[in-house]
Amino acid sequence: MSIQPFISRLKEAIEECPASQGTIADHVGVSRQSVTNWKNTGQISTENLKKLSEVTGYRYVWLKEGTGTKKFSDSDQNDAEFHLAEKVIREERPESGYMGDEVSDLIKSIRYAVANKKLNPDSIKALTLFVNTLVNSK
Known part of the structure; x- marks a missing residue:
């Protein structure tokens, strides 16, 4: 070949x-x-x-x-x-109500923004901190 x-x-x-x-x-x-x-x-x-x-x-x-x-x-x-x-096993789609499509869209948007230099390292750190704050809030 x-x-x-x-x-x-x-x-x-x-x-x-x-x-x-x-x-x-x-x-x-x-x-x-x-x-x-x-x-x-x-x-x-x-x-x-x-x-x-x-x-x-x-x-x-x-x-x-x-x-x-x-x-x-x-x-x-x-x-x-x-x-x-x-022949990679795909992760199962989450049950309805999980917001799987919205999460997928968010990840795609972030990847696109990073690839096209719309997000700089400082904004990525800020976004990560923001999401982690939401996850860790009680």
Whole structure:
């Protein structure tokens, strides 16, 4: 199996993403040099490929295998495809009334804001402190 088509898909996702390479690196939690290395070698972990998919909007399965449409419009569907492709057991959806959808939306919004540098480290610390204060209140 040739790795070149995979490298080409990685390059496309990284280079066509509106977020900068530095922003992609921040979202994934790696150095900018790591992102450059992915484009050159194709060496990327499953976890980082999933995060790259999230920040670029390219489907995980398309990045990995080159099948189907390139981009996703439903992040939950992309997540489901990831779990199916990697045979990862998904966490069960909480019972109704838990606010699971709202929590999921909040997490997605925070990830997007961090990836696009809408939240700086100080605002993230403040938000974390706020949530922890709510959790720890009696």
